[in-house]
Amino acid sequence: MDRFVYLTFDGLSRGAVYAAFALALVLIWRAARIVNFAQGAMAVAAVYVAYSVTDATGSYWLGFVAAIVFGLLLGVAVEKTVMRFVDHSSPLNGVVVALGLVLIVQGVLGILFGNEYRPIETPFRRDAFEVGGIALLSRYDVFVFAAVGAVVVALTLLFTRTAVGLRMRAAAFAPDVSRLLGVPVGGMLTLGWALAAAVGSLAGMLVVPTELGLHPTAMDVVFVSAFTAAVVGGLDSPIGAVTGGLVVGLLLSYVSGYLGATVAPMAVLFLLVAVLLGRPGGLFSHSKARLA
């Protein structure tokens, strides 16, 4: 029982990070109907920026802010210089271009920083509080929950309560109609990429210290889990992404806890295949016809 409780908390804190990362994927999917396979590489680039800033200034938080800002700018740059010119007649085009971006970003990071693992610090201690002899949560886990929770709340408010959020949703669902109503659709798309890349950077900042360390390919495995989380939730649903993230986190934690860490990545792939076969629209899809 103790072990189960421990694994549950561990799974939830991992899941929170996958949730944030899945949220980034959902943001771009909703805005542009592209699965951004470059999200992981872009996030790693932001973490390297944080690493450099923290290294130069000695402040974790300056690095943290720098990563988020860099993420925003990188999102804008990628949309304006690359993705805007992708021919969207086939969904595969965007995927292939994104994969190309991964290679470029990882290559550049390798040239600038070297292909070695670098330890990266956390702002809070990672040893867990014990309650009744069971290790539950560390201060860092609490920080992760708070950060991801804040992002979810902020995005929900943005999309449901603000004019910009309404414009972004309309532009994504019905670009032509939105343009006729005066919505700058291109601008909303750029904004969507910026937000998504910033959220992805945040997820990168949160997850990299809990894995092997900073490396140009550090997010590759995380990306698979986050992608699964987004698919489990249905790519269209922010709430689905968060739930999907937690489901994947728990699955990984239970499988590696009870069956061994080597089986865990396979479990994620099994989940992905099962969802794609059984409910390709995601667990949260509700079939509502677009009758225009």
Place this chain on the structure above:
Amino acid sequence: MTGAGALLEVDGLTAGYGAAPVLHDVRLSVPSGAIIAVLGANGAGKTTLLRTLSGLLRAARGSVVFDGEDLRGVKVEHLVRRGIAHVPEGRGVVTELTVDENLRLGGLWRRDRLDAARALDEVYDLFPALAQRRASAGHQLSGGERQMLALGRALIGRPRLLLLDEPSLGLAPRITAQIMALLRDLRERTGLTVLLVEQNVRSALSIADEGVVLSLGRVVTRNNAAELRDDADLRHAYLGF
């Protein structure tokens, strides 16, 4: 009908998808305050004409002048600021958004927030059915409600020119008649100019001052509504009734 008093002046307009033009050398003049019906069979180029006027489709040749300004240099996003509302075919309701969100979307571009809010209330007064369904998603609405929503959303921008594409499509005759009556009423009250694309020739000519008949992308005739209604040869040849 060309000349002074025209709000919209179209000349030599050629446009289409890819290399093959759908519209050929279309000439059209819409006087301020008029209701002009664009008629023609399926595939005559009616929708293409509206899409080209609003810039969703780029014209290969020709000019579109609205209130003295050539619209070819104006971005689609800025059209609504010039006073042009285009209600596209299939009504263009954003089905994922609620009724209220759809309507608010129509007023977001407006600087005058107060008047945008007033216009929103007016639309709810005009269409009580929408007021009852504020929180319903667009995909839950009936065809008639969607048409009211699309029309109401266009009115929130207080347009001077309304480009309306097949408002009667898929609607019961009673609802079509209501919408036609509303257009006539709006013209009387606000001086709204309407370019109405319709396959439903009878309804369109019931409110239009003048009709323009398109066939295979060319203007084949242009006459006042009463004469078009009575011209049996023309009706048989181009309008199918």
